Amino acid sequence: MGEHDQDVSRPDGEPERSRAPYRVIGTPAPAEERTLLGTATADAPPPPAPRELPAEPADLAAAKRAERIIAALFILSALAGIGFIAAYVGLEVQTNLVAVLRSNLALGISMSVAFLALAAGGVLWVRTVMPDVELTEERKPLRSPEDARQQFAETFRESTEASGFVKRPLLRRTLILASLPLLAAPVVLLRDLGPLPGTKLRHTVWRKGLRLTIAGSNAPIRPADFDSPGGMITVIPEGYANDDDAIAKAAVIIIKFEPGQLAYPTNLNWTVDNIVAYSKICTHVGCPVALYEQTTHHILCPCHQSTFDAPRGAQVLFGPATRPLPQLPMGTDSEGYLVALSDFKVPVGPAFWERG
Amino acid sequence: MSNVNGAPAGPVEKLLAGTGTFLDDRLRAAKSTRTFLRKIFPDHWTFLLGEIALYSFIILLLTGTFLTFFFKPSMTSVVYHGTYTKLHGVRMSEAYASTLNISFDVRGGLLIRQIHHWAADLFVAAILVHMLRIFFTGAYRKPREFNWLIGIVMYTLALLEGLFGYSLPDDLLSGTGLRITEGVLLGIPIVGTYGSFFLFGGQFPGHDIIPRLYILHVLLIPALLLALISAHLFLMFHQKHTQMPGKGHTDRNVVGQPLYPYFAAKTGSFFLFIFGVLALLSTFAQINPIWLYGPYNPAEISAGSQPDFYMGFLEGSLRMMPNWSWNLWGHTFAWNVVIPALVPLGLILTAAALWPFIERWLTGDQLEHHVLDRPRNAATRTAIGVATVTFYGILWLEGANDVIADHFSISLYLTTEIARYAIFIGPVVAYWLTKRICLGLQRKDAQSLLHGYETGMIRMTPDGEFIEEEQPVPEEARAVLAARQDYAIPLPAADGGEDDGVPAPGTRGAVGKLRLRFARVLLEGAPPAGDGHGNGHGNGHAAIEHGEPERAAVTTGDGPPSGTAPDHPTDGPTTHSG
Numbered sequence: 001m002g003e004h005d006q007d008v009s010r011p012d013g014e015p016e017r018s019r020a021p022y023r024v025i026g027t028p029a030p031a032e033e034r035t036l037l038g039t040a041t042a043d044a045p046p047p048p049a050p051r052e053l054p055a056e057p058a059d060l061a062a063a064k065r066a067e068r069i070i071a072a073l074f075i076l077s078a079l080a081g082i083g084f085i086a087a088y089v090g091l092e093v094q095t096n097l098v099a100v101l102r103s104n105l106a107l108g109i110s111m112s113v114a115f116l117a118l119a120a121g122g123v124l125w126v127r128t129v130m131p132d133v134e135l136t137e138e139r140k141p142l143r144s145p146e147d148a149r150q151q152f153a154e155t156f157r158e159s160t161e162a163s164g165f166v167k168r169p170l171l172r173r174t175l176i177l178a179s180l181p182l183l184a185a186p187v188v189l190l191r192d193l194g195p196l197p198g199t200k201l202r203h204t205v206w207r208k209g210l211r212l213t214i215a216g217s218n219a220p221i222r223p224a225d226f227d228s229p230g231g232m233i234t235v236i237p238e239g240y241a242n243d244d245d246a247i248a249k250a251a252v253i254i255i256k257f258e259p260g261q262l263a264y265p266t267n268l269n270w271t272v273d274n275i276v277a278y279s280k281i282c283t284h285v286g287c288p289v290a291l292y293e294q295t296t297h298h299i300l301c302p303c304h305q306s307t308f309d310a311p312r313g314a315q316v317l318f319g320p321a322t323r324p325l326p327q328l329p330m331g332t333d334s335e336g337y338l339v340a341l342s343d344f345k346v347p348v349g350p351a352f353w354e355r356g
Numbered sequence: 357m358s359n360v361n362g363a364p365a366g367p368v369e370k371l372l373a374g375t376g377t378f379l380d381d382r383l384r385a386a387k388s389t390r391t392f393l394r395k396i397f398p399d400h401w402t403f404l405l406g407e408i409a410l411y412s413f414i415i416l417l418l419t420g421t422f423l424t425f426f427f428k429p430s431m432t433s434v435v436y437h438g439t440y441t442k443l444h445g446v447r448m449s450e451a452y453a454s455t456l457n458i459s460f461d462v463r464g465g466l467l468i469r470q471i472h473h474w475a476a477d478l479f480v481a482a483i484l485v486h487m488l489r490i491f492f493t494g495a496y497r498k499p500r501e502f503n504w505l506i507g508i509v510m511y512t513l514a515l516l517e518g519l520f521g522y523s524l525p526d527d528l529l530s531g532t533g534l535r536i537t538e539g540v541l542l543g544i545p546i547v548g549t550y551g552s553f554f555l556f557g558g559q560f561p562g563h564d565i566i567p568r569l570y571i572l573h574v575l576l577i578p579a580l581l582l583a584l585i586s587a588h589l590f591l592m593f594h595q596k597h598t599q600m601p602g603k604g605h606t607d608r609n610v611v612g613q614p615l616y617p618y619f620a621a622k623t624g625s626f627f628l629f630i631f632g633v634l635a636l637l638s639t640f641a642q643i644n645p646i647w648l649y650g651p652y653n654p655a656e657i658s659a660g661s662q663p664d665f666y667m668g669f670l671e672g673s674l675r676m677m678p679n680w681s682w683n684l685w686g687h688t689f690a691w692n693v694v695i696p697a698l699v700p701l702g703l704i705l706t707a708a709a710l711w712p713f714i715e716r717w718l719t720g721d722q723l724e725h726h727v728l729d730r731p732r733n734a735a736t737r738t739a740i741g742v743a744t745v746t747f748y749g750i751l752w753l754e755g756a757n758d759v760i761a762d763h764f765s766i767s768l769y770l771t772t773e774i775a776r777y778a779i780f781i782g783p784v785v786a787y788w789l790t791k792r793i794c795l796g797l798q799r800k801d802a803q804s805l806l807h808g809y810e811t812g813m814i815r816m817t818p819d820g821e822f823i824e825e826e827q828p829v830p831e832e833a834r835a836v837l838a839a840r841q842d843y844a845i846p847l848p849a850a851d852g853g854e855d856d857g858v859p860a861p862g863t864r865g866a867v868g869k870l871r872l873r874f875a876r877v878l879l880e881g882a883p884p885a886g887d888g889h890g891n892g893h894g895n896g897h898a899a900i901e902h903g904e905p906e907r908a909a910v911t912t913g914d915g916p917p918s919g920t921a922p923d924h925p926t927d928g929p930t931t932h933s934g
Contacts, residue, residue, distance in 0.1 A: 094461050104466045108639025115632030122625030136611045137396040142499045193554040248560050251655035285539025288657045302659045304675045320692045322681040350539035351690035352549045
C-alpha cells in the first residue's frame with residue numbers, strides 16, 4: 001500500500017502512460033515528461049496510486065433512496081435538537097414536581113431523538129452510500145529489526161557511559177540516597193488526614209443518668225409509655241439528635257417483652273419492666289439492625305442478614321456477625337424516665353484490630 | 357480527472373490547498389496522517405464492547421462536568437426548603453441538598469444526573485463484558501499483555517470511581533454503603549483502624565469524607581483513567597486491532613475497513629447511539645431516586661439496601677461468609693469481614709493479571725497472535741472463564757438474596773446456605789460442563805469440515821442404497837472452522853512415547869512434570885480434521901491413529917500413553933448407509 005506503481009491503468013479511462021525509462025541523474029528528462037506550463041519539471045509528482053476505494057457504491061439506486069431517508073433522519077435530529085433548546089427555555093422547573101416531570105420528559109425525549117436519529121442516519125450512510133470495501137493491510141512484526149536494536153543498545157550504552165551513572169558509584173548512591181526521603185515525604189504529609197484512633201472506638205456518649213429519647217421526636221421514655229410487648233423503638237441519647245458521629249455509635253433499640261421471656265445471657269439487672277436495650281449498630285460491619293420479627297423475636301440486619309436472638313442477649317443466630325449486640329445497662333431516673341446506668345461495657349459496632 | 361499539473365479545484369482540493377498546506381507547512385504530517393486515514397479496523401460486533409466503555413466514559417466526563425457546576429461537596433448541616441416539599445424542614449448535608457437542587461431546581465439537572473448514573477453502570481458493565489470477550493478469544497496473548505494489565509487496573513479504578521461517585525449525594529442508601537466500607541476497613545488487620553480514621557478524618561461519619569471522595573471522584577481517578585485509556589488506545593492503535601478468524605485473515609495482516617471515512621463514521625454514529633440510548637433510559641427509567649431514600653442518618657436504614665450492580669458481588673461475598681473470627685494476643689482477626697472483602701476480588705484480579713503469563717509458560721507459545729481464538733477452540737481456557745463467571749455470578753446473586761428470597765418465597769437463610777456450597781461446587785460444574793460443550797463443538801466443526809453440512813435430503817442410489825446428501829461447507833465458513841490454533845511448540849510426548857527417551861527441555865524435574873501435566877489439560881482438544889483420512893468413513897480414532905501421535909497424548913490428558921487411541925470418538929460416520 002502506498003507504493004507508487006507507474007504500471008497502473010487509471011480507472012478514469014485515461015490512456016496508460018509509458019513507463020519512464022531509467023536515466024542518469026542530471027540528464028534532462030524525456031520530452032514527454034516536460035510540460036509547457038510547469039516549472040518544477042524535474043520534480044513532477046509521480047502518478048497517483050491506484051484507487052483503493054471506489055468513488056461510488058455498487059447499487060446507485062439504493063444509495064439514492066437511502067440518501068433521502070438519511071436526510072430525513074438528519075432533519076428529524078435537527079428538529080429534536082431545536083426542540084431540546086425550546087424545552088429548556090420554555091419549561092420552568094422550580095415550581096412543582098409536575099413541572100420537573102414535564103421538563104424532564106421534554107428534554108429527555110428531544111435529546112434521545114436528536115442523538116438516535118443522527119446515529120441511525122450515520123450508520124445508514126456508511127452502509128448504503130459509501131461503497132462497500134474490505135482492505136488488507138500487512139502487519140510488520142512488532143519486534144524491531146536486529147540492527148535497530150543494536151543501534152539502540154549502542155546509543156543507550158554510549159549515553160549511559162557519558163552520564164557517568166555506572167562509572168561513578170558515589171554519585172549514583174548519593175542520588176538514590178537523596179531521593180528516598182523525598183519519596184517518603186508525601187506519605188508523611190498524609191499523617192494529618194485524621195486523628196489516631198486511640199480508644200475512641202471503645203466508648204460511646206452513653207453515661208450514667210443520660211436519658212434515652214425516641215429517635216425523631218427526641219422525647220424521653222417512661223417504661224409505662226412503652227407497654228406493647230413485641231414492639232421495638234429506636235433510641236438515641238438525649239441531646240445528641242444532631243450529632244451524627246455520636247449516633248453512629250450510640251444508637252440503641254429497646255424492645256418490650258412479655259414477663260418471663262427475657263432469659264440468659266441477657267443481663268436482667270440492666271432491663272426495666274421487661275424492656276431491654278441493645279446497640280443498634282451491627283457487630284458485623286456497622287449497619288443499623290432495624291428489622292425486628294415479633295413472632296420469633298429475631299433482630300435482623302438488612303445489610304448482610306446477621307440475625308440476633310433478642311430475648312437471649314441478642315446472640316448471633318445466623319449470618320456473618322460474630323458477636324452479640326452489646327446490651328446497654330438501663331435503669332430509670334428519679335422522674336421515672338429510662339436512663340443509661342453507664343456506657344456499654346464492651347465496644348459497639350464492627351470488629352477492629354485493637355479490639356481484642 | 358487528475359494529472360501532473362494539478363487537479364481541478366473541487367472542495368476537497370481547496371481544503372487541502374488551504375488548511376492542509378497551512379498545517380503541513382508547520383507539522384510535516386502528510387505522510388503519517390495519510391497512514392492514519394487508511395488505518396484498517398477489523399469488524400466484529402464484539403469489538404464494539406470496548407467502544408461502549410470508552411464512550412460511556414466520555415459521556416461520564418461531559419455529564420459529570422455539568423454536575424460539578426451545581427453540586428456542593430460539603431457535609432455542613434442545612435435545613436431543606438426547595439422544590440421537593442416532602443423534605444421541607446429536614447436537616448441534611450449540603451451535599452444531599454445540592455443533589456436535590458440538581459434534580460428539581462436545575463433545568464435538565466435530573467436528566468443529566470440520571471444519564472451520569474446510567475452511564476456509570478454501563479461503563480462498568482461494558483468493561484466487564486469487554487474483558488470477557490478479550491479473555492474468551494485469547495486477545496490478551498502476546499503482544500497484548502500490557503493492554504490486558506491496563507484493562508485490569510482500569511476495571512479496579514472503575515469500581516472505586518463508581519463507589520465514590522454514588523456515595524457523594526450523602527443519601528441514606530449510599531451512606532449505608534460508606535458505613536459498610538468503614539466496617540470493612542476496620543476489620544483489616546494492623547492498619548485497618550488507622551486507615552479508617554485517616555480516610556474519614558476521625559470517627560464515622562465525620563465531616564471530611566464527602567469532600568475527600570469528591571476530589572478523588574472528579575479529579576484523581578478520572579485523570580488516572582484518562583491516562584490509562586490513552587495508553588490503552590495508543591497500544592491498540594500501534595499494535596493494530598486483532599481480527600476474528602476468517603478467509604484471508606492471518607497473523608500477518610489485518611483485514612477490514614479504513615478509518616476514514618468508514619470507521620470514523622461508524623464509531624461516531626455508535627457514540628451518538630450510546631448517548632441516545634442513555635438519554636432514553638434516563639428519561640423513562642428512574643435511577644437512584646435519592647429523594648426517596650432521604651438524607652443519611654447513621655441510626656436509620658431501609659430494607660433491601662443494595663449497592664449498584666458492580667459492587668453486588670462484594671456485598672454477596674460479605675453476606676455469604678460464615679461468622680469466623682479469632683481473638684488472639686489481644687487482637688481481633690475478623691475473618692468474617694477480611695476474607696469476603698479481599699479474597700474473591702483479589703483472587704479474580706490476581707489470577708486474571710497472571711493468566712497470560714501462566715498460559716504462555718505452560719504452552720511455551722512465543723508467537724504473536726493477531727487472529728483471535730474461537731472460544732470453543734480453547735476449551736480449557738473457556739472453561740476457566742466460565743467457571744470464573746459462575747464464581748462471580750453466585751457472589752452477585754447472593755448480594756441480592758433478600759430480593760430473591762422475597763420474590764420466590766424461599767427462606768432467606770436457605771439462599772445463603774445454598775450459596776455457601778454453590779460458591780465451591782458451581783465453578784467446578786461450570787468448568788466441566790463448558791469443557792464438554794467446547795470439545796463437542798470442536799468435534800462438530802471437524803466433522804463439518806470433513807463431511808460438510810447435513811442437508812436432511814435422502815437420496816436413493818441405483819443400487820437401492822439410501823444416503824444422505826451433504827453440502828460442502830462454503831469457503832468463508834471453512835476458513836472459520838479450520839481456524840483452530842495449533843500451538844507453536846507441540847508438547848513433547850509423554851514418557852514412553854516414540855521419542856528417544858530424552859525429556860524435552862522445560863519438562864524436566866518436578867516443575868517440568870507439573871508444567872507438562874497442566875499444559876496437557878490446557879491444550880486438550882478434540883482431534884482436528886486431519887489429512888490422515890479423507891475417505892469420508894473415518895472417525896476420530898482413525899485420525900489419531902494415522903495422523904498425530906503427539907496430539908493423541910495431548911488429547912488424553914491423564915489417559916494412557918500416546919500411541920493408543922484416546923477415548924474421543926467423533927459421532928461416527930456421517931454418511932449413513934441403510
